[in-house]
Amino acid sequence: xxxxxxxxxxxxxxxxxxxxxxxxxxxxxxxxxxxxxxxxxxxxxxxxxxxxxxxxxxxxxxxxxxxxxxxxxxxxxxxxxxxxxxxxxxxxxxxxxxxxxxxxxxxxxxxxxxxxxxxxxxxxxxxxxxxxxxxxxxxxxxxxxxxxxxxxxxxxxxxxxxxxxxxxxxxxxxxxxxxxxxxxxxxxxxxxxxxxxxxxxxxxxxxxxxxxxxxxxxxxxxxxxxxxxxxxxxxxxxxxxxxxxxxxxxxxxxxxxxxxxxxxxxxxxxxxxxxxxxxxxxxxxxxxxxxxxxxxxxxxxxxxxxxxxxxxxxxxxxxxxxxxxxxxxxxxxxxxxxxxxxxxxxxxxxxxxxxxxxxxxxxxxxxxxxxxxxxxxxxxxxxxxxxxxxxxxxxxxxxxxxxxxxxxxxxxxxxxxxxxxxxxxxxxxxxxxxxxxxxxxxxxxxxxxxxxxxxxxxxxxxxxxxxxxxxxxxxxxxxxxxxxxxxxxxxxxxxxxxxxxxxxxxxxxxxxxxxxxxxxxxxxxxxxxxxxxxxxxxxxxxxxxxxxxxxxxxxxxxxxxxxxxxxxxx
Amino acid sequence: xxxxxxxxxxxxxxxxxxxxxxxxxxxxxxxxxxxxxxxxxxxxxxxxxxxxxxxxxxxxxxxxxxxxxxxxxxxxxxxxxxxxxxxxxxxxxxxxxxxxxxxxxxxxxxxxxxxxxxxxxxxxxxxxxxxxxxxxxxxxxxxxxxxxxxxxxxxxxxxxxxxxxxxxxxxxxxxxxxxxxxxxxxxxxxxxxxxxxxxxxxxxxxxxxxxxxxxxxxxxxxxxxxxxxxxxxxxxxxxxxxxxxxxxxxxxxxxxxxxxxxxxxxxxxxxxxxxxxxxxxxxxxxxxxxxxxxxxxxxxxxxxxxxxxxxxxxxxxxxxxxxxxxxxxxxxxxxxxxxxxxxxxxxxxxx
Numbered sequence: 001x002x003x004x005x006x007x008x009x010x011x012x013x014x015x016x017x018x019x020x021x022x023x024x025x026x027x028x029x030x031x032x033x034x035x036x037x038x039x040x041x042x043x044x045x046x047x048x049x050x051x052x053x054x055x056x057x058x059x060x061x062x063x064x065x066x067x068x069x070x071x072x073x074x075x076x077x078x079x080x081x082x083x084x085x086x087x088x089x090x091x092x093x094x095x096x097x098x099x100x101x102x103x104x105x106x107x108x109x110x111x112x113x114x115x116x117x118x119x120x121x122x123x124x125x126x127x128x129x130x131x132x133x134x135x136x137x138x139x140x141x142x143x144x145x146x147x148x149x150x151x152x153x154x155x156x157x158x159x160x161x162x163x164x165x166x167x168x169x170x171x172x173x174x175x176x177x178x179x180x181x182x183x184x185x186x187x188x189x190x191x192x193x194x195x196x197x198x199x200x201x202x203x204x205x206x207x208x209x210x211x212x213x214x215x216x217x218x219x220x221x222x223x224x225x226x227x228x229x230x231x232x233x234x235x236x237x238x239x240x241x242x243x244x245x246x247x248x249x250x251x252x253x254x255x256x257x258x259x260x261x262x263x264x265x266x267x268x269x270x271x272x273x274x275x276x277x278x279x280x281x282x283x284x285x286x287x288x289x290x291x292x293x294x295x296x297x298x299x300x301x302x303x304x305x306x307x308x309x310x311x312x313x314x315x316x317x318x319x320x321x322x323x324x325x326x327x328x329x330x331x332x333x334x335x336x337x338x339x340x341x342x343x344x345x346x347x348x349x350x351x352x353x354x355x356x357x358x359x360x361x362x363x364x365x366x367x368x369x370x371x372x373x374x375x376x377x378x379x380x381x382x383x384x385x386x387x388x389x390x391x392x393x394x395x396x397x398x399x400x401x402x403x404x405x406x407x408x409x410x411x412x413x414x415x416x417x418x419x420x421x422x423x424x425x426x427x428x429x430x431x432x433x434x435x436x437x438x439x440x441x442x443x444x445x446x447x448x449x450x451x452x453x454x455x456x457x458x459x460x461x462x463x464x465x466x467x468x469x470x471x472x473x474x475x476x477x478x479x480x481x482x483x484x485x486x487x488x489x490x491x492x493x494x495x496x497x498x499x500x501x502x503x504x505x506x507x508x509x510x511x512x513x514x515x516x517x518x519x520x521x522x523x524x525x526x527x528x529x530x531x532x533x534x535x536x537x538x539x540x541x542x543x544x545x546x547x548x549x550x551x552x553x554x555x556x557x558x559x560x561x562x563x564x565x566x567x568x569x570x
Numbered sequence: 571x572x573x574x575x576x577x578x579x580x581x582x583x584x585x586x587x588x589x590x591x592x593x594x595x596x597x598x599x600x601x602x603x604x605x606x607x608x609x610x611x612x613x614x615x616x617x618x619x620x621x622x623x624x625x626x627x628x629x630x631x632x633x634x635x636x637x638x639x640x641x642x643x644x645x646x647x648x649x650x651x652x653x654x655x656x657x658x659x660x661x662x663x664x665x666x667x668x669x670x671x672x673x674x675x676x677x678x679x680x681x682x683x684x685x686x687x688x689x690x691x692x693x694x695x696x697x698x699x700x701x702x703x704x705x706x707x708x709x710x711x712x713x714x715x716x717x718x719x720x721x722x723x724x725x726x727x728x729x730x731x732x733x734x735x736x737x738x739x740x741x742x743x744x745x746x747x748x749x750x751x752x753x754x755x756x757x758x759x760x761x762x763x764x765x766x767x768x769x770x771x772x773x774x775x776x777x778x779x780x781x782x783x784x785x786x787x788x789x790x791x792x793x794x795x796x797x798x799x800x801x802x803x804x805x806x807x808x809x810x811x812x813x814x815x816x817x818x819x820x821x822x823x824x825x826x827x828x829x830x831x832x833x834x835x836x837x838x839x840x841x842x843x844x845x846x847x848x849x850x851x852x853x854x855x856x857x858x859x860x861x862x863x864x865x866x867x868x869x870x871x872x873x874x875x876x877x878x879x880x881x882x883x884x885x886x887x888x889x890x891x892x893x894x895x896x897x898x899x900x901x902x903x904x905x906x907x908x909x910x911x912x913x914x915x916x917x918x919x920x921x
Contacts, residue, residue, distance in 0.1 A: 057764075058813070058815060058821045059819060059821065060819065142888060143888060145890070291756070292756070292761075292764075293715075293716060293719045293756050293761040293764070294719070294720065294723060296716065300752065300754030300755075303754070326756075326764065328760065329756035329757060329760045329761055329764060330753060330754070330755075330756055330757070345753050346753050347753040347754045
């Protein structure tokens with residue numbers, strides 16, 4: 001007698017709304033609202049995990065991702081807990097985006113479902129009338145027509161087409177059961193130009209926690225300290241904002257019955273059966289800008305304890321959290337701002353360890369780029385530091401992710417699973433993101449051919465001003481003796497000078513990409529930073545070393561002055 | 571298009587919180603005053619003096635404004651109230667009828683929270699738009715970083731449509747956290763830059779000029795008997811790196827420069843080339859040039875097509891065009907001569 005049971009389809013329907021099972025290891029996943037981010041995580045964010053988003057310096061893409069997460073939760077009927085210190089959680093919820101194809105808050109009606117802005121792009125290209133002699137015409141391959149049936153290289157992940165309107169327009173009539181769990185899409189298509197409709201906002205189950213207000217109410221409970229000699233360094237008096245927020249979150253989880261281990265009544269009520277899985281909802285916790293300067297804590301360990309406790313809470317609950325942190329504010333002492341926005345701050349690393357997944361957004365905002373460079377199509381880079389690995393050794397995204405493509409063979413990178421060293425979570429592909437008018441998408445991008453596609457590498461005339469000739473000329477003018485030894489100092493100096501030669505308005509020069517990382521610089525068609533350093537280190541022959549010394553103190557001596565220029569670069 | 575800095579100055583580009591970061595090498599005071607002097611006439615001005623004497627500061631203002639002063643300069647550590655400015659003393663000293671000082675408050679830098687409260691009270695009294703000018707935040711930061719941050723944030727909370735905060739910050743002055751560096755504390759400069767909508771970093775034009783010359787020459791000139799070259803404050807010009815966040819969310823990043831007009835003494839914003847001198851040509855990557863130029867442009871033969879030629883090209887019948895229409899299946903119609911032999915022709919091989 002076989003002990004195998006047939007998998008009945010009905011068994012699979014008993015998932016909470018808006019969830020699905022991972023194809024790789026059967027975990028329950030929820031959508032982050034962005035299909036490409038779901039793909040990176042291996043299908044979705046596993047229930048019970050924390051995703052950490054390290055924000056970019058000048059723009060608010062981190063918050064945008066948070067909003068996607070919350071909005072998806074509202075669509076699925078999940079409980080959304082919004083914690084914020086810098087901005088009022090109210091404001092965040094009100095500014096959530098609407099669904100593509102639905103009537104928005106302002107009453108605009110979207111004509112049809114225009115979810116592919118790429119269509120506009122292709123139309124534009126056609127209009128320009130490409131004078132192309134080659135047969136790589138996108139529309140119709142006349143000579144290589146057999147290739148038109150080939151699957152295109154996937155540089156992006158598209159979301160599902162939303163079911164055409166019938167579901168969302170159906171207003172819940174009194175007495176009518178809410179839409180069945182299976183009808184709610186895993187990841188809805190959203191439209192950034194619209195705002196969440198009033199109806200959706202009302203029906204949304206949200207809990208707003210303003211950490212600043214929590215702090216104020218907590219300190220007034222302890223008595224007003226401001227009157228007399230308030231010593232801010234006294235640990236007893238310092239407020240513990242994280243503790244308060246954690247307590248509120250725990251309350252919310254218990255009240256809503258999301259936790260499987262903690263129940264409302266301390267006295268065990270055995271008669272109460274657990275709710276059916278299909279009727280359960282997920283609790284989505286979104287924390288905006290944790291550890292920003294407005295969060296007060298007694299000791300640095302408060303944040304660690306908070307995250308640890310939160311993870312513990314979530315592991316045994318039907319909940320997940322997305323946290324954004326302004327990582328650019330932290331850094332090591334001698335490196336206030338890493339030039340590429342990354343950080344070697346031990347604080348941030350430790351926080352990353354405490355979370356299950358960690359990504360970093362690095363935007364190109366404000367950096368001058370060539371109009372034709374590959375970087376101009378994207379708004380920034382998207383770094384994946386960690387993907388969720390629950391009860392496994394290899395993250396599921398290694399096998400499943402199209403964007404990360406960890407298992408690609410012959411890709412030129414690590415040679416397959418064996419050479420990957422246990423599945424490097426960074427993946428093989430570089431990722432960039434772009435924010436179209438209506439949606440946020442993460443795509444792969446690769447460096448363009450060195451020197452740009454159309455440029456010739458033959459001449460070295462200054463008028464051609466290609467990046468390759470630039471690097472040629474600079475390296476040729478350096479003196480070989482002092483090349484490598486003082487190049488580090490020289491390159492530091494040159495990094496400091498990156499901004500100085502830049503033009504205002506419209507002109508691009510080699511120095512004018514402050515703070516761009518090595519990868520980003522290549523994408524913009526600029527020589528790597530180190531090469532510029534070759535020039536300054538090319539001092540007069542014998543005294544090369546002493547010359548570079550003469551400048552080093554002025555630049556890098558006190559972290560003050562050295563930090564001066566580096567502070568500019570992100 | 572005018573440089574971003576000029577647009578911010580004249581108010582064409584709204585910017586609620588302007589932070590001027592300067593160093594010992596080049597002071598940002600001139601720019602700060604210039605920004606202050608460009609406030610619209612209907613604004614009330616609140617001066618928070620931490621580094622300059624209120625009297626001096628008031629004297630530098632051109633134009634009539636309703637001024638409130640928060641004085642953190644005269645008695646910063648709360649030692650003696652003897653030197654605190656009061657309304658009457660200030661009005662006596664300034665002796666200018668057009669200066670209209672509404673109120674003077676003294677604060678101590680020891681307790682930034684109390685200063686915050688005083689400032690909040692002053693701001694509450696404001697009825698119209700105002701511009702608040704911190705001539706230096708560094709003394710506040712030296713007392714307590716999180717409190718100063720909260721001070722600035724609470725001030726931003728008071729900002730109405732065109733009200734502005736202008737603050738000068740000395741980057742190289744250590745703040746309260748600098749003595750016990752703690753990786754778990756955010757940097758003061760970064761935190762301030764985080765909330766500022768415009769970040770202006772001042773650099774010495776002389777230093778840049780020197781660097782550019784070195785770059786052009788390819789060597790760093792060796793001054794005799796000098797092991798350290800410091801370019802002192804250039805009094806009449808400076809280079810500013812401006813990072814401006816527009817309301818739409820876009821960030822504009824430009825390098826502008828300014829110098830004082832010789833005749834008028836006014837600050838003129840110029841292209842950075844003029845101040846620093848001509849940059850080596852390798853730096854001027856023109857945008858148009860680096861765009862993928864038409865590869866057919868510089869050839870000695872003509873690769874372009876005329877209209878007729880293009881027409882003719884499109885009309886050519888390509889060999890496999892017809893098969894595109896069909897599925898590509900091969901239709902085999904056997905000839906009379908074809909033999910339907912189902913046997914395997916290799917059967918009789920005896921290998």
